[in-house]
Amino acid sequence: MSILKLPITDIMPVKFTPFLSRSNFLASPHQDPIKLLKVAADAKNLKFGRTIHAHLTITNHNYRDSKVNQLNSLINLYVKCDEVSIARKLFDSMPRRNVVSWSALMAGYMQNGNPLEVFELFKKMVVKDNIFPNEYVIATAISSCDSQMYVEGKQCHGYALKSGLEFHQYVKNALIQLYSKCSDVGAAIQILYTVPGNDIFCYNLVVNGLLQHTHMAEAVDVLKLIISEGIEWNNATYVTIFRLCASLKDITLGKQVHAQMLKSDIDCDVYIGSSIIDMYGKCGNVLSGRTFFDRLQSRNVVSWTSIIAAYFQNEFFEEALNLFSKMEIDCIPPNEYTMAVLFNSAAGLSALCLGDQLHARAEKSGLKGNVMVGNALIIMYFKSGDILAAQSVFSNMTCCNIITWNAIITGHSHHGLGKEALSMFQDMMATGERPNYVTFIGVILACAHLKLVDEGFYYFNHLMKQFRIVPGLEHYTCIVGLLSRSGRLDEAENFMRSHQINWDVVSWRTLLNACYVHKHYDKGRKIAEYLLQLEPRDVGTYILLSNMHARVRRWDHVVEIRKLMRERNVKKEPGVSWLEIRNVAHVFTSEDIKHPEANLIYENVKDLLSKIRPLGYVPDIDNVLHDIEDEQKVDNLSYHSEKLAVAYGLMKTPSGAPITVIKNLRMCDDCHTAIKLISKVANRVIVVRDANRFHHFQNGCCSCGDYW
Structure with missing residues (x-):
């Protein structure tokens, strides 16, 4: 058996590392090559590792066991140096492999973002080579599975159960992470409750998964379990729980967690600090976030971006932009997240000139090609009314994601450009991008602008179901708008009353506005009266109702409405x-x-x-x-x-x-x-x-x- 030979151009000439010269290496023929390969792998020193590989090829030791170990060490070297193809050639050349061989190569494919190959290797190892995996191998196989490979992940779980490896901490954590990624909340929590030996890492995984899929009540239940079991929190736990408080907008819980952190031995690193600022911002207490930020001894781009985002989330757009000026005075260069928040702040002010300046700033910062920056630019230009600039940014983007497509589709829809929006949707589908919840809001809204009732219902009833997207209030409201805009007001009202949706003021006012536009004033008055029962302080409803009465010269009713507004202290905002x-x-x-x-x-x-x-x-x-x-x-x-x-x-x-x-x-x-x-x-x-x-x-x- 020979070790795979590399072309001589791949290994010569070699610049040796200071800790081992060529003369020292040749003068030490009994130096353990496996240890040297480990040193090279840990240091990711590919040239030194290739030198050892060349030496092993020349000396060609005849010890069978040592050759397997040497090959495993070489595979580990090339994997850690991002040369997975060479590692695979070595692996395929081995007439005999052990569990370490499989584990090293699987880890390489996992590290290089090829999860499908990881699972295929796992199957060959178990079925073809009949090698029993250890906990590290099966944890790697499980970790390679995501929502697209959910069935394969379940198969790995079944194997872990049969082999008794489910109780190992690595395997348990991988299973929890799998089910959290795949939004199988029940399975993740079942493992947490039924498999003993929970550590804080397990709990962090579960809460993160629940937050990612907006299962807030379950996340709170897990938090209670962490507290009841008295498990010591780590930095990641605090970051996760502050995220939970932010998602719940629970300022009381957030302050309690903040107080607990201050009493603990946990160092407030940049991630915890940023999560605290984010929590205060999302809970509407931006001043507390600013106070905490001002007390930070050291700040980096993450800290600055968090406080800028807190001001933006609370619609203090000018303050957010002013903070950026202070950030630059501190010589902190922005990243893609910073620029995205700044573009959104400029959009909030509809400050197109400022948006153009920020665009130029992003290009100078080398962020022009970043997809997040591109998405924020498209949204900013659409919100500022510059459709051509938004289209230009989109056409010049080298890569797109679903957020990009949603931005360009909904942007055109909000500007009344229904044909362009639907054309973009067809382009998106042609690329193979999978539409999501937001996509269909823009699509149905586009159908409403074009009065394409049948097409709108096709998207709503069939295509959304095909992509397993459950319609939400926004989609139902778009359907009401579709029917209303087409003058089918009775159908729109029947649609609302026949669907047990928690209709909000926006939904009913969509129908009310249609009654005003189509001059169906009697129906409009009834809907307005119902709306005012739902929301007695909605000034827009009073104005529309008053205008409908004025249209038919019922001035006494106009006076009554204005009197009612005074009694309820409802004031029309000055134009x-x-x-x-x-x-x-x-x-x-x-x-x-x-x-x-x-x-x-x-x-x-x-x-x-x-x-x-x-x-x-x-x-x-x-x-x-x-x-x-x-x-x-x-x-x-x-x-x-x-x-x-x-x-x-x-x-x-x-x-x-x-x-x-x-x-x-x-x-x-x-x-x-x-x-x-x-x-x-x-x-x-x-x-x-x-x-x-x-x-x-x-x-x-x-x-x-x-x-x-």
Whole structure:
């Protein structure tokens, strides 16, 4: 039997390591090569290991047992040096193998991300070579299985039971990890309860698995078990339990765990510190998170990203972006997670100019090709109204994941571009990417924009079932929107009443808004009254109900609704619109005279309205209070905040440049009609993001199809 020979170019010339020169090696013929191979493997010194391999090939020892051990050591060397193909050639050349041979090669394939080959080796070892595995081998085989290899994992479990290896700690931990990964909560907990000898590592695995699959109640039960058994926590336990507190948004439990950690001997490393900040942020107590952050003696990019994310999660977008400036002062370079949070913060402010600057910053940081950064960029550009920029980022991404596809599909859907969204969905399916829960929200929403009722129900009833996705409230609400937008209001209401879903205010208001758009005011009033029973303080419902009464000139009902709002202390938020020009935000309220260029803006509004009247514009005064003169009603409508913002944008931006305006409330019907026509006479693309959706006005049309 000979050891596999390597080409001489693979081993010569060799630069020897300081601890063993060529002369020393040749002068020590009795030096144990197995020990030397272990040294080379542990140091991942491939050149030195190849030198020993060459020496063994030349000397060609004839001791049978030592050759098996030497080959095992060589396999271990090449595995640890990421040369699995060479290790496999050595393995295949062996006429006789032992359990160590199989274990070393399986570990190599596992380390190199080839779990299928690990399981195939395990089968050959047991069936073909009839070698009884030890606990390390079977733990490796089980660890190679995931949700795609669940059946194989169960087979490994069965073998562990028959062989009595289930009770070994390595095997037990691997089984718990398997069932946690595969969302088989019952099996993971059964092993934890029925197989004795639990350590903290077992508990960490189970709680992490439960958190990953949002089984919060079970995670709390396991936490209680950890406490009752008095098992000492380690750093990973604290990180996991702080994650649990964050997921539950349980600030009381979080503070108790924090206090326990401070009393323990655990060092607050960067991972624990970041999980504490994250917990306070997700529990809505960002100030406590900031206090803890400020007291940290050392901070790195993980700590900084955690506190920036805490501000973002609580919608303190400006503070999040300001913290990034302080992070740079501390000379901490951002990573992909930092940039993703910053892009989302810019999106929250609809600060497109700032988003562009951050985009350039990401490219300078070498993060341009990172998929997480690309995904965040797509979302940021869509939320900021720049569809072309979002499409450009997507087309230039070298790799995509399901989040990428969801971002591009739902982004187009939210902008009313249903055809483009469905086209992207078909492209995604062609790549073999598996759609998930979020994907179908975007797809059904796209069908709603296009009024494709049959297609929407096909996705809802058949394709989701095919991919084993259980519909949630968002999907049901999209179906209500699909039927409502198509004018099938009775079907939409029957759909809601026939499905025992915990419908929320958004779902019912979707139907209510459809009643307003389609002028089904009687049905709308009934739904509004029901909605106000569910949520007596929902200001949007009061406004829609008031507008419906105003449409049919039931002014006494309008007065009653406004009186009811006063009695319940429900106040309509003042309408505010803003736009960003050369990194400066300009904010407008209705009939605003505080802007330094107010006179010019008002003149420009008058000029625009006079230009669109020949195109058929007639001020829509139906919803304006009836106790003032019609002329005053027209004046009130003329200077709504979005009209002022659009007029200013036309004054201050180059000819042909798009204008993007953000409004905190739903656009009124009059402003919607006026801005449609302004886009035509001004020959501009005008984007208005209101409380409901994006409106892309171009050449006298809106992307919403006059339905919003």
